[in-house]
Amino acid sequence: MSEAGPIVLMGSVPPPARPQSMLGRWWRRLQPRGTTLVTSIPYLWLLLFFLLPFIIVLKISFSDTQIAMPPYQPLFSWAADQVVQVKLHLSNFAFLVEDDLYWRSYLTSITVAAVSTLLCLLIGYPMAYAIARSNPATRNILLLLVILPFWTSFLLRVYAWIGLLKNNGFINNFLLKLGVIDQPIQMLQTDFAVYIGIVYSYLPFMILPLYANLEKLDLTLLEAAADLGSRPWESFLKITLPLSLPGIIAGCMLVFIPAVGEFVIPSLLGDPGMLMIGKVLWTEFFNNRDWPVASAVAIALLLFLVIPIMMYQRTQESASGGGLHR
Amino acid sequence: MTHGRPWFRIGALALGFLFLYLPIVLLIAFSFNRSRLVTVWGGFSTHWYGALFRNQQILDAAWLSVKVAAISATFAVALGTLAGMVLTRFGPFKGRTLLSGMTAAPLVMPEVITGLSLLLLFVTMEQLIGWPQGRGVTTIIIAHVTFTMAFVAVIVQSRLTQMDDSLEEAALDLGARPAKVFFVITLPIILPALISGWLLAFTLSLDDLVITSFVAGPGSSTLPMVVFSKVRLGVSPDINALATIMISIVAIGVVIAGFWMTHQQKVRDRDAQMALAANQDLIESLKKG
Numbered sequence: 001m002s003e004a005g006p007i008v009l010m011g012s013v014p015p016p017a018r019p020q021s022m023l024g025r026w027w028r029r030l031q032p033r034g035t036t037l038v039t040s041i042p043y044l045w046l047l048l049f050f051l052l053p054f055i056i057v058l059k060i061s062f063s064d065t066q067i068a069m070p071p072y073q074p075l076f077s078w079a080a081d082q083v084v085q086v087k088l089h090l091s092n093f094a095f096l097v098e099d100d101l102y103w104r105s106y107l108t109s110i111t112v113a114a115v116s117t118l119l120c121l122l123i124g125y126p127m128a129y130a131i132a133r134s135n136p137a138t139r140n141i142l143l144l145l146v147i148l149p150f151w152t153s154f155l156l157r158v159y160a161w162i163g164l165l166k167n168n169g170f171i172n173n174f175l176l177k178l179g180v181i182d183q184p185i186q187m188l189q190t191d192f193a194v195y196i197g198i199v200y201s202y203l204p205f206m207i208l209p210l211y212a213n214l215e216k217l218d219l220t221l222l223e224a225a226a227d228l229g230s231r232p233w234e235s236f237l238k239i240t241l242p243l244s245l246p247g248i249i250a251g252c253m254l255v256f257i258p259a260v261g262e263f264v265i266p267s268l269l270g271d272p273g274m275l276m277i278g279k280v281l282w283t284e285f286f287n288n289r290d291w292p293v294a295s296a297v298a299i300a301l302l303l304f305l306v307i308p309i310m311m312y313q314r315t316q317e318s319a320s321g322g323g324l325h326r
Numbered sequence: 327m328t329h330g331r332p333w334f335r336i337g338a339l340a341l342g343f344l345f346l347y348l349p350i351v352l353l354i355a356f357s358f359n360r361s362r363l364v365t366v367w368g369g370f371s372t373h374w375y376g377a378l379f380r381n382q383q384i385l386d387a388a389w390l391s392v393k394v395a396a397i398s399a400t401f402a403v404a405l406g407t408l409a410g411m412v413l414t415r416f417g418p419f420k421g422r423t424l425l426s427g428m429t430a431a432p433l434v435m436p437e438v439i440t441g442l443s444l445l446l447l448f449v450t451m452e453q454l455i456g457w458p459q460g461r462g463v464t465t466i467i468i469a470h471v472t473f474t475m476a477f478v479a480v481i482v483q484s485r486l487t488q489m490d491d492s493l494e495e496a497a498l499d500l501g502a503r504p505a506k507v508f509f510v511i512t513l514p515i516i517l518p519a520l521i522s523g524w525l526l527a528f529t530l531s532l533d534d535l536v537i538t539s540f541v542a543g544p545g546s547s548t549l550p551m552v553v554f555s556k557v558r559l560g561v562s563p564d565i566n567a568l569a570t571i572m573i574s575i576v577a578i579g580v581v582i583a584g585f586w587m588t589h590q591q592k593v594r595d596r597d598a599q600m601a602l603a604a605n606q607d608l609i610e611s612l613k614k615g
Contacts, residue, residue, distance in 0.1 A: 034504060035416055042409035042475070043421070046428040049472040053443030056450050123345070126338035133335060142339065144584055149346050151526075151576045153533045155550050156569040159557050160349035163356060163566075170352055203346065254434060261436020263536050268557060278438045278536075285442060285540075295446070298439045305436070313430055 054302070061295035064089045072292050092296035102297065105275035106304070112191070112266075112276065113259035116198040120206040120255045121248065123199065128210035128247075129240075132217070143211065150204040158197050158268050165193050165269070193269035194276075198259050206251040213247025214240070246315045253312035257305055277301055350573060357566035374567040381564065384552055391532050391549040394463060398470035399527035403520055405471065406478025406527075411508070413479070414486040432476035441540030444469045448541060461543035469541045470531040477530065478523035485519035486512075518587045525583065529576065 063072045096102045131142045149157060164170045165187040172184040187193055217240060225235040263278035270276070277297065285294040357375075361368025378384060409429050413422070432440065448458055448465050458464050493515075497507045513520075535550040542551065556562055 035412075038408055039412045039416065039419065039425075042405050042412065042429075042479075043425055045405055045472070045475075046409075046425070049444065049447070049468060050428050050432065053440075053447040056446045057439075057443045060446055123342060126334070127342040130335035130339045140584075140588070144580070145343060146346075148577060148580060149350065151529050151580050152350070152573045153529075153550075153569065155533060155535055155553055155557075156353070156565070156572065157349065159553075159565065159569065160353040162557070164349055164352065200345065200349070203342075257434040258436055261438050263438055264554070278436060281438045281442065282536075291446070294442060298442050301436065302439060309431060309434060312434060313427060 057295045057298055060292055061092055061299045062089055063292050064091070089292070092292045093300070095293060096296055096300055101275065102277075102280065102300075105277045105280045106300070108275050109260050109262075109277040110304075112194060112198070113256050113262075116195055116202070116259055117206075117252050117256040119195065119199045120203055121252060124203055124206035124210055124251065125248075128207045128214055131207075131211050132214035146204050146207050146211075154201055155264060157201060158265055161193065161197055161200065161269060162188060165196070188269060189271045191270065191274065194266050194274065197265035197269045198255075198262060201265065202255040202259060205254040209250040209254065210244065210247045213244045213250075217243055249311065249315045253308055253315070257308050257312065260305065261301060353566055354570045354573065357563065357570040359563065359566075362563065374563040375571075378564045378567045378571075384549070384564075384568065387547050387549040387552040390463070390546065394466055394470065394548060395528045395531035398467050398474060398531040399524045401467070401471040402474040402478050402527040402531075403524045406475040406523060407482050407516075407520060409475065409479040410482030410486060411512075414483050415491075429476050429479045432473045433480065435473075437534075437536035440473055441469070441537040444472070444537065445540040461541055462546045465541040465543070466538055466546060466548065469537050470527075470534065473534075473537060474527035474530050477526050478520075481519050481523045481526070482516060485516045489515055518590060521583065522587075525579065 060072050127146070131139055131146070134142060162169070166172070167184040167186065167188070169188070171187065172181075175181045176184065221239050221243075222235050225239055226232070230238070261278040261281075262276060263282055266274055266276045266279055267282075281294050281297045281301070284290045284297060356367075358370050358372065359368055360371035360373060406429075409425065413426055413429065416422075444465075445461070448461060451457060452459065458468075493511050494507055497511050498504070502510070533550060534548075535554050538548050539551060542548065553565060553568070556565060
């Protein structure tokens with residue numbers, strides 16, 4: 001990645017494991033206790049506040065609802081003779097399978113996320129490519145321009161689109177004035193608005209890993225191809241595109257995974273009846289106060305996302321292993 | 327070197343940036359609109375900024391958010407730096423894969439899942455050990471530290487892998503203790519990464535709605551929560567004013583930080599070159615002598 005400090009954010013590939021690093025051995029040999037201590041601080045924090053919570057969610061997804069605080073029954077209880085009794089309620093998951101509301105919302109979320117990811121790729125790839133091919137001085141400015149929206153409030157950027165898409169909003173007023181349309185088009189509270197919102201909010205996440213990848217591309221390959229009579233378009237399809245695959249996968253995962261669970265964008269821009277899984281989970285939790293079902297929704301979503309998350313992790317590891325030539 | 331057609335590249339960039347910036351530009355423009363109707367121009371006015379600064383609810387929420395963000399970012403930088411350091415410098419150890427997974431996953435984890443799971447953790451902990459009592463600022467800070475430290479760890483990791491580790495090696499060779507090496511050599515070199523990490527953690531915390539809504543208690547509404555409940559009822563011009571103020575602060579901050587870091591980089595490069603040149607001179611003189 002570039003050397004300019006703030007630019008090193010998402011696109012940068014995490015580190016290669018330094019398997020036989022001499023430095024690693026030094027650190028460890030000199031102070032085995034110190035390194036254990038240093039390792040254990042972030043480790044324990046993440047175990048306690050990141051991993052353990054998922055186990056609790058899993059536990060509660062198997063428990064029964066009750067009207068109390070907290071609104072679920074304990075999973076383990078002391079029965080007679082000091083035997084721990086475990087009551088597994090699969091009813092929450094059965095409920096998810098039976099009620100087609102959940103199926104439809106999972107399906108909607110996945111479709112919306114997949115289409116938005118594709119749109120992000122179609123818009124982001126040419127931009128990342130253009131930035132990677134511009135001269136170094138403009139490159140930093142262009143990167144800064146990509147990152148700047150990412151630093152400004154996500155909520156307020158989504159809010160900005162309400163003003164544009166409303167029936168009496170900027171776009172409709174503009175088109176009415178031009179005489180292209182004679183009555184406003186309904187754009188807010190449609191699926192179109194949700195797509196716009198997601199593509200707009202997640203575009204930097206697509207551009208940065210793509211840029212990080214394309215910037216490293218060895219241009220002599222393209223020159224060689226041109227010398228051998230390959231047309232630019234051909235070279236792009238046969239050389240640039242396949243080589244940028246890790247960047248494409250990383251960018252797509254960075255957009256797709258959070259977009260599946262998106263809550264803010266569909267609730268502000270989408271149709272109130274539009275069912276996305278993030279909204280369903282939110283409603284189950286805050287409006288229906290059904291914590292076990294909300295947990296079951298979360299577990300089902302997580303199970304679906306495990307594969308994309310692992311794919312993302314894999315590209316990160318391999319990209320850092322193979323692309324290191326500094 | 328022009329690969330491909332320049333008009334294509336310029337066109338892609340122009341359209342892309344138009345898409346990214348038009349909403350923000352319009353948002354800023356309409357914050358100076360006199361009309362109550364957010365999208366009809368009624369002349370220039372700073373009326374809505376006045377209204378914003380008289381809105382006690384927003385001011386309280388903003389102050390709370392800034393405090394939470396500053397504290398969370400500081401903890402996140404400490405923990406994220408440790409995690410980045412462990413993952414890049416400590417070589418393989420048992421459980422390294424789990425740690426690297428746990429630092430990468432929060433980057434992509436849907437916020438509803440993180441929020442729900444943290445809340446259930448806090449509720450369970452309260453039942454078992456009586457802490458944290460209820461939910462409020464403490465639980466919000468813990469949640470924010472947890473999801474922002476992942477971003478810090480990524481930034482620190484990428485800085486550490488880019489940096490030349492021969493300095494650390496030399497210092498260790500010469501007998502400096504690891505802690506001293508870290509504070510005297512590693513830390514100053516990765517300082518820019520820590521600053522960008524802190525700023526990023528601060529902005530992410532300041533902006534978070536979903537996770538915060540899960541773990542916040544009755545008396546602890548942060549700025550995004552107040553904004554969200556206002557925006558749900560419709561567009562209001564004072565939110566435009568608020569957005570403009572926040573965007574300006576961030577834009578100015580990022581631009582200044584960018585310039586400062588480019589400058590630092592130049593200084594470092596020059597120093598490195600001078601050191602190399604001096605080294606060369608030394609070798610030459612040794613050869614002659």
